[in-house]
Amino acid sequence: MTQRASVLIAGDYRCEQVVKQERPDARIVGVLKDLALVEYVASEMIVDEIVVDRHLAPRGETLDEWIGRFNKAFPQIAVTVLGESPIRDKVHAPAAKVITSxxxxxxxxxxxxxxxxxxxxxxxxxxxxxxxxxxxxxxxxxxxxxxxxxxxxxxxxxxxxxxxxxxxxxxxxxxxxxxxxxxxxxxxxxxxxxxxxxxxxxxxxxxxxxxxxxxxxxxxxxxxxxxxxxxxxxxxxxxxxxxxxxxxxxxxxxxxxxxxxxxxxxxxxxxxxxxxxxxxxxxxxxxxxxxxxxxxxxxxxxxxxxxxxxxxxxxxxxxxxxxxxxxxxxxxxxxxxxxxxxxxxxxxxxxxxxxxxxxxx
Ligand SMILES: Nc1ncnc2c1ncn2[C@@H]1O[C@H](COP(=O)(O)OP(=O)(O)OP(=O)(O)O)[C@@H](O)[C@H]1O
Ligand SMILES: [Mg+2]
CATH class of the missing domain: 3.40.50.300 (P-loop containing nucleotide triphosphate hydrolases)
Known part of the structure; x- marks a missing residue:
């Protein structure tokens, strides 16, 4: 049995389409447009990676600031920004994680x-x-x-x-x-x-x-x-x-x-x-x-x-x-x-x- 990465998408259905095309093996666990909600879900669910639409605007900070904060809070979750670099170029890419507890x-x-x-x-x-x-x-x-x-x-x-x-x-x-x-x-x-x-x-x-x-x-x-x-x-x-x-x-x-x-x-x-x-x-x-x-x-x-x-x-x-x-x-x-x-x-x-x-x- 192979392990599939659980991916949470911060974006809309277009991001979802891109992820599906580029990463057919990924298991998409949710599509959210609100970055505050993404943080909440990341703390509640097992997520290996989030794919973030470059055009999303977090409240009160820039997207880069938000990513920096997210990386600190969830060092085990990889972050990929879509619309800026190819999806394979990860901002931060730790090993995929299997639920443990x-x-x-x-x-x-x-x-x-x-x-x-x-x-x-x-x-x-x-x-x-x-x-x-x-x-x-x-x-x-x-x-x-x-x-x-x-x-x-x-x-x-x-x-x-x-x-x-x-x-x-x-x-x-x-x-x-x-x-x-x-x-x-x-x-x-x-x-x-x-x-x-x-x-x-x-x-x-x-x-x-x-x-x-x-x-x-x-x-x-x-x-x-x-x-x-x-x-x-x-x-x-x-x-x-x-x-x-x-x-x-x-x-x-x-x-x-x-x-x-x-x-x-x-x-x-x-x-x-x-x-x-x-x-x-x-x-x-x-x-x-x-x-x-x-x-x-x-x-x-x-x-x-x-x-x-x-x-x-x-x-x-x-x-x-x-x-x-x-x-x-x-x-x-x-x-x-x-x-x-x-x-x-x-x-x-x-x-x-x-x-x-x-x-x-
Ligand atoms: N999907 C199903 N299809 C057919 N029969 C089923 C199905 N699920 C359970 N059963 C049957 O229903 C009966 C009750 O199931 P089970 O013992 O799991 O219930 P329970 O909720 O644990 O009961 P209790 O409250 O007594 O502990 C058993 O005979 C079981 O084989
Ligand atoms: Mg029983």
């Missing part, structure tokens, strides 16, 4: 909508894209299903880690982690019995998520639907991205909308919330477009209702991303590319990837 909480206020299915597959895809630098943690401590989804029922669980946490170094987590062989995903399973869940406290969650982020970088968390859970609150505090799972079911949608509203009130930035429509069916009364309209938010990905593939996947303990030729697998890769824009996709899914880009208007 992110804590993604997969949640829904509704039970049974596919949180575990999505978190397992998303984490598995991330692990495949990064050669094992991802971990999946089951924080559905009462009735976690990750061990079943990955056929890992016999090994250590989160419960064995708890007494060690205060003294543990990041590498120490390896002893309590299982590897899901085919994707090299690291997995911390939930308690084997529901009564053990009472042992898991918010301090444990905080310490565990922090250690896991330092150990592997990419952390994916499966959760229970209970919005009042302190454990969920702690995970959301630690999250850099939230994947909200909804379906076309009216109740799931209504609760999803309430959840979005709560996230906004909590001050969580809209750009770090990714809504995935799971179990999509063309026959459902509410179309994908209507769902977006109702939620006032673009969907990060739409996962088809695919009983045949999903049931086979759960039965075999093998995530659907390992069944590469299915639309279901492609929809998960699409979700990964929205949630973690710097990660490389396998070739087959580049073809399937009808990019839904991050746009501000």
């Amino acid at each position: 992110q804590t993604v909480v997969v949640w829904s206020p509704k039970g049974g909508v596919g949180k575990t299915f999505i978190s397992v597959n998303l984490a598995c895809a991330a692990s495949m894209a990064t050669q094992g630098k991802a971990v999946l943690i089951d924080l559905d401590v009462y009735s976690g299903d990750i061990a079943t989804y990955l056929d890992l029922s016999g090994g250590p669980t989160i419960i064995e880690i708890l007494p060690e946490l205060p003294r543990l170094r990041p590498e120490g987590l390896d002893r309590y982690t299982q590897k899901y062989g085919p994707s090299r995903l690291n997995v911390i399973c939930g308690p084997r019995r529901p009564e053990l869940s009472a042992l898991v406290g918010i301090d444990h969650v905080r310490q565990l998520l922090s250690l896991a982020a330092r150990r592997w970088g990419l952390v994916y968390v499966d959760t229970a639907p209970d919005i009042t859970s302190d454990l969920l609150g702690e995970a959301i505090d630690a999250a850099s991205a939230i994947v909200l799972v909804i379906t076309q079911d009216v109740c799931a949608l209504k609760q999803g909308k309430v959840a979005l509203d709560i996230f906004r009130k909590l001050g969580i930035q809209d750009s770090s919330i990714h809504v995935v429509l799971n179990r999509h069916s063309k026959d459902a009364p509410l179309s994908e477009g209507k769902v977006e309209e109702y939620l006032e938010k673009k969907l990060a990905s739409v996962v088809p209702d695919d009983r045949k593939t999903v049931e086979k996947s759960v039965f075999q303990g093998k995530p659907v991303v390992l069944f590469p030729k299915t639309e279901t697998a492609s929809s998960i890769w699409r979700l990964l590319s929205e949630v973690s824009p710097g990660l490389p996709l396998p070739d087959a899914d580049k073809r399937h990837n009808k990019t839904r880009r991050f746009r501000f208007w």
